[in-house]
Amino acid sequence: MASIKVRVNGVEHTAEVEPRLLLVHFLRENLRLTGTHIGCETSHCGACTVVMDGKALKSCTVFAIQANGREILTVEGLEQDGKLHPIQEGFFQEHGLQCGYCTPGMLMTGYAYLQSNPSPSEDEIRHAISGNLCRCTGYVNIVKAYQYAAQKLQQGGA
Amino acid sequence: MEPRTSAEIGGMGHSVKRKEDPRFIRGQGNYVDDVVLPDMLYLDIVRSPYAHAKISNIDTSKALAIPGVLAVITGQDLAKYNLHWMPTLMSDTQMVLPVEKVMYQAQEVAAVLATTRYIAADGVDAVEVDYDPLEVVVDPKKALLPDAPVLRTDKEGKEDNHIWHWEWGDKAATDKTFSEADVVVKEEIYIPRINVASIETCGCVAHFNKVSGKLTVWMTTQAPHAIRTVFALVAGHVGLAEHKIQIISPDIGGGFGGKVPVYPGYVIAVAASVLTGKPVKWIEDRMENLQADSFARDYHITAELAGKKDGRLTGLRIKTIADHGYTDAAANPSKFPAGLFHICTGSYDLKAAHVEVDGAYTNKPPGGIAYRCSFRVTEAVHTIERLADLMSHELGMDPAEFRMKNFIKPEQFPYKSTLGWEYDSGNYAGALQLAMDKIGYADLRKEQAEKRKRGELMGIGISSFTEIVGAGPSKHFDILGLKMFDSAEIRVHPTGKVIARFGTKSQGQGHETTYAQIIAEELGFPVADI
Numbered sequence: 001m002a003s004i005k006v007r008v009n010g011v012e013h014t015a016e017v018e019p020r021l022l023l024v025h026f027l028r029e030n031l032r033l034t035g036t037h038i039g040c041e042t043s044h045c046g047a048c049t050v051v052m053d054g055k056a057l058k059s060c061t062v063f064a065i066q067a068n069g070r071e072i073l074t075v076e077g078l079e080q081d082g083k084l085h086p087i088q089e090g091f092f093q094e095h096g097l098q099c100g101y102c103t104p105g106m107l108m109t110g111y112a113y114l115q116s117n118p119s120p121s122e123d124e125i126r127h128a129i130s131g132n133l134c135r136c137t138g139y140v141n142i143v144k145a146y147q148y149a150a151q152k153l154q155q156g157g158a
Numbered sequence: 159m160e161p162r163t164s165a166e167i168g169g170m171g172h173s174v175k176r177k178e179d180p181r182f183i184r185g186q187g188n189y190v191d192d193v194v195l196p197d198m199l200y201l202d203i204v205r206s207p208y209a210h211a212k213i214s215n216i217d218t219s220k221a222l223a224i225p226g227v228l229a230v231i232t233g234q235d236l237a238k239y240n241l242h243w244m245p246t247l248m249s250d251t252q253m254v255l256p257v258e259k260v261m262y263q264a265q266e267v268a269a270v271l272a273t274t275r276y277i278a279a280d281g282v283d284a285v286e287v288d289y290d291p292l293e294v295v296v297d298p299k300k301a302l303l304p305d306a307p308v309l310r311t312d313k314e315g316k317e318d319n320h321i322w323h324w325e326w327g328d329k330a331a332t333d334k335t336f337s338e339a340d341v342v343v344k345e346e347i348y349i350p351r352i353n354v355a356s357i358e359t360c361g362c363v364a365h366f367n368k369v370s371g372k373l374t375v376w377m378t379t380q381a382p383h384a385i386r387t388v389f390a391l392v393a394g395h396v397g398l399a400e401h402k403i404q405i406i407s408p409d410i411g412g413g414f415g416g417k418v419p420v421y422p423g424y425v426i427a428v429a430a431s432v433l434t435g436k437p438v439k440w441i442e443d444r445m446e447n448l449q450a451d452s453f454a455r456d457y458h459i460t461a462e463l464a465g466k467k468d469g470r471l472t473g474l475r476i477k478t479i480a481d482h483g484y485t486d487a488a489a490n491p492s493k494f495p496a497g498l499f500h501i502c503t504g505s506y507d508l509k510a511a512h513v514e515v516d517g518a519y520t521n522k523p524p525g526g527i528a529y530r531c532s533f534r535v536t537e538a539v540h541t542i543e544r545l546a547d548l549m550s551h552e553l554g555m556d557p558a559e560f561r562m563k564n565f566i567k568p569e570q571f572p573y574k575s576t577l578g579w580e581y582d583s584g585n586y587a588g589a590l591q592l593a594m595d596k597i598g599y600a601d602l603r604k605e606q607a608e609k610r611k612r613g614e615l616m617g618i619g620i621s622s623f624t625e626i627v628g629a630g631p632s633k634h635f636d637i638l639g640l641k642m643f644d645s646a647e648i649r650v651h652p653t654g655k656v657i658a659r660f661g662t663k664s665q666g667q668g669h670e671t672t673y674a675q676i677i678a679e680e681l682g683f684p685v686a687d688i
Contacts, residue, residue, distance in 0.1 A: 018276070025275070034192040035185015037411070039357045040444040047357055047411075075185035088183040092175065099666025100182030101189065101357045101411025135357050135412045136666045 004068040008033065009077030017064045024048045026064035027074060035075040035104045039133070046132030049105035050074050056112035058131070075104035078111065086152035087111050087145070096145030098136035105132050110146050119150055162679065168686070169679030177670040178409075187409040193363045193376045195437040199228065201427050202278035204268040204285045205446065206260040209296065209521040210309070211289035213256060216268055221284035226277035228434070230285055231269040231426060233257035241429055243312075244392045244420065246487040247637060248495070250321070251312070252524060254392075254422045254429075259292065261309065261484035262523045264449035266422045271430050271438065295319065298458060298481035298518035309484060309519045321486050321517030326500045327577050332512035335473025339464035343548040349537055351456040351481070353448055354528045356665075358411020360451060361441035362424050364431040371397065373432070374404045377424060380413040380663050381489075382406070383643040388420050389428065391638070396432075413665030415528035418489045419452045452525030456481040457537045463545040469555050471564045474503060474511040476541060480526075482517050487524035490532035491635040491642060497534035498626050500577040504542040505586045505624040506564045511576050535625040543621045556603075557620050558594060562587050565622075581624065590622055648677060656681075656688040 001016045008031060015030055027033045027050065039047035041060050048060040051073040078085040087110045090096065097103045106129065113120070113128040120128065125146045126139065134142060161171030168174045181187050218230035233255035236242040243251050255266055270281030295301045295309060301319040310316050336342060362377040379385045382405040390399040410417060427440040442451075457478055464473040480496060482488070490497045496515040503511050526532060550560035565586040566573050573581040594600075599618075606616045632641035645661040658677055662669065674688040 020276070028191075029194075029275075032194075033185070034189075035187075037189070037358070038191065039359075039411075042444065045357055045444075075183075079184060084183070091183050092179050095176070097179060097182055097666075098668065099356075099358070099410060099412045100178065100187045101666075103182050104185045107183065133357060135355060135414070 002065050004065055006064075006067045006069075007071045009072070009074060015064075019063065019065055021064045022060060023050070023062040023064045023067050024059040026067070027059060027072075033074050033076050037101055037104060039101070043131075044133070045102070046105040046109065047102050049108045049132065051108050051112045054112065054115065056109045073108070073111070075107055078107060085111065085149075087114065087149040089152065090145035090148035091142075094141050094144040094148050096137065096141045102132060102134045106134065106142055110149060114146070114150055114153055118154060120146070122147070163682070167678050167682060167684050168675060170675050172675070172685075174671060174675055174685055176668050177674065178664075178668055182409075189358055189409050189411055190361050190363060190376050190378050191439075191441050193408065193439070195363060195365060198363065198437040198439055199430070199434065200272055200275045200278040201423070201430055201438050201440040202270050202272070202275075202282045203266050203423055203426070203440070203442075203446070204270065204282050204287065205264045205450065206267050206287075206289070207263065208260060208289050208291050209263040209294045210259070210261060210292040212259045212292060213267065213287060214290055215288040217286040217288075218268070220286065221270055221281040224272075224277060224280055224284060226273040227270060227281040228273065229271040229430070230281065231255065231271065231430060232267075236426075236429060239396055239429070241392065241396070241425065244388075244425060246485055246524070247388070247489050248486040250486040252422075252485045252487055254425045258312070260289070262450070262521050264446065264523070266426070266450075269423075269426045269430070271434070294521045296520050296522060298456075298479045298520050301518045301520050302479065302516065309521065319519040321482060321519060322495045323514070323516050324495045325512065325514040326494070327512035328510055329512045331510040332473050332475055335510050336462065336464045336475065339472060340467040341465050341549065341552055342462055343545060343552050344460070344462040345544060345548055347457075347459040347461060347541060347544060349455040349457045349459070349540060351453045351522070352528070353451065353453055354412070354414035354416040355448065356412030356414055356416055359442045359444060359447040360417060360421055360423070361439070362427050363437055363439045364424070364427040365437040366428070366431040366435060368435040372402050372404065373398055373428060374406065375424070375428060376406045376408055378410055378413075378417050379405065379407045380410065380415070380417045380665055381643075382663060383661060384418075384489075384637050384640055385420060387638045387640055392420075392425060393428070398432075407663050410663070410665045415454065415530060416452050417665065418527045419487060419525060421451065450523050452487075452527045453483070453523065454526070454528035454531035455537065456522075456526070457534070459537065459541055461541045461545055463549050465549055465553070467553075469550075469553055469560055469563050471506055471549070472509045474508055474542070474545070476502060476511075476513045478513075478515045480515055480517045481520050481522065482526055483522040483524040484519055485524045486517055486526075488526040488532040489637065491629045491637045492533070493634075497532050499534040499538050501535055501579060501625050502538035502542050503575050503577055504539060505561075505566060505584075505622050506542065506546070507566045507570065507573075508576055513577070533626065533629065539621075539623040539625055543623065547620075558590065558599065561590060561620065561622060565590070584624070586622060586624070590620075646673075648681075650683070654683070654687065656683050658688060
């Protein structure tokens with residue numbers, strides 16, 4: 001067992017974990033933050049995407065111990081003081097989801113991406129979400145949701 | 159169309175924000191792997207690396223020696239309760255766990271029950287299975303040859319891999335259209351096997367309460383009511399029937415038909431919960447999902463179309479071999495073994511047609527459900543449209559003009575197709591003309607001609623389809639005496655709020671919103687109160 005200290009959505013957690021415990025299982029099962037989903041366990045689908053120290057990463061292929069001393073943001077941490085983050089608002093307004101399973105990963109990828117590129121082109125957005133698969137909606141409305149969020153963020157929406 | 163209701167009522171035609179989205183965008187959906195119950199155990203499955211092999215021995219000792227591994231369940235264990243086989247919806251049989259041999263790669267061989275997900279996986283790695291590989295048959299055409307090894311040795315007296323033969327239509331009249339035809343086109347079409355790959359894999363949490371004798375299963379299922387009846391058929395003899403079973407289908411991460419079947423993992427999890435009295439969770443991983451879960455298509459079609467020089471179609475002849483894997487486990491609610499494949503005359507007015515389909519066993523997973531595959535309408539539409547293109551090419555006619563010539567005409571409705579379908583209404587030529595006007599078809603053809611002169615390639619494709627969508631009416635469609643469980647219960651409560659329950663299950667389509675809008679439209683309650 002290894003001892004880790006991780007800040008998740010602004011709250012510090014210490015835990016004793018098996019070295020082989022995946023970060024996604026730590027988040028979902030130890031912390032009960034079940035918004036982060038598991039789709040493929042192989043980094044292909046992106047349903048498990050979270051943001052670690054400002055960068056999007058796939059939590060199904062990272063060990064919990066690798067998050068020791070780090071700061072993690074999950075989908076549950078996007079809404080602040082009862083106010084949706086613009087990326088959440090974008091998905092709601094532009095119908096960027098159907099079954100909702102890929103959505104948390106899409107949101108977290110978008111959250112991190114729009115910080116590095118605040119006004120992306122459609123092509124750039126499509127490239128940014130190439131590691132996140134959606135099987136229901138198709139990507140048109142997801143791209144629109146990103147564009148909505150980018151615009152809102154530029155106007156100082158969050 | 160102007161909405162009939164006010165914005166506050168929010169009936170059909172109003173743009174209403176989805177009721178589902180507030181939870182999904184906050185990570186507050188409730189999918190099956192989010193369900194956690196006290197004392198819950200975890201199940202993981204040992205799968206076969208062989209597509210066809212005799213199981214000579216299963217050594218569970220090393221797995222059982224791992225702290226936290228509680229049991230290794232094999233087919234022999236289930237056989238004690240006669241639960242090692244289960245019926246399919248097509249009156250065939252499917253293994254829950256094998257006692258003798260495996261029939262496809264990644265078939266379930268044994269299951270490990272443990273206190274945690276990780277220990278269950280350790281247990282799976284430690285189970286040692288000895289196999290004697292057998293000859294593998296994956297090509298259904300070869301499976302039907304006389305010298306092919308017989309796969310279903312469990313079926314007494316079975317001497318081949320033929321499941322059923324089905325034919326429909328007037329053979330003599332069809333053959334006559336071919337002998338009198340000016341032009342015949344023929345095509346071999348293989349529509350390959352595909353997997354839906356919903357982002358959420360399949361899984362369940364089964365909880366049997368030993369005191370009440372009731373079983374509750376949270377399950378990734380698109381058809382909870384049919385599943386309840388299937389469970390009753392599988393386990394009725396051990397006292398579990400509909401009145402003791404509740405199937406809860408929580409939020410589902412995509413279905414596409416892949417979440418209709420009863421997978422062996424569900425049944426093993428239920429059996430494990432019944433034996434232990436504890437909740438048991440089974441969640442398959444992506445590799446299991448892609449290798450073992452229900453498929454779509456896998457139709458080997460030979461199709462011919464007969465016509466006259468002037469472009470008039472006269473006859474259609476189709477012979478198909480349907481690869482069902484090792485058992486016919488389609489979820490086909492029609493009375494025909496090949497679903498509604500005989501909708502294959504599509505939108506065209508044909509004099510005669512004849513369809514033959516033969517089902518074959520192979521060493522592949524069962525299914526034939528995904529993407530409405532049990533209905534076989536997609537296969538039918540593809541076939542007739544491919545032939546229509548070939549025929550127009552053969553005749554040197556424009557494919558749109560050719561279709562216009564052969565469409566059922568508006569004045570022919572109600573129309574009875576040569577294969578017996580009743581078409582109530584339609585204006586196919588009008589619809590195609592509208593589409594052509596909208597995209598500027600004539601200009602596109604000019605552009606294509608110019609490009610081709612320059613040596614550039616440009617393709618223009620046309621397809622029209624008439625098919626049966628959904629599976630109604632219930633007088634014609636039925637699964638296990640449930641019809642299609644298409645039902646609704648609407649209750650208005652004293653404060654004027656409405657609770658509605660439905661027999662259909664959303665896999666992301668937004669039923670909560672759509673049905674609320676229909677109720678708002680019809681009964682006048684505000685959509686927010688439903």
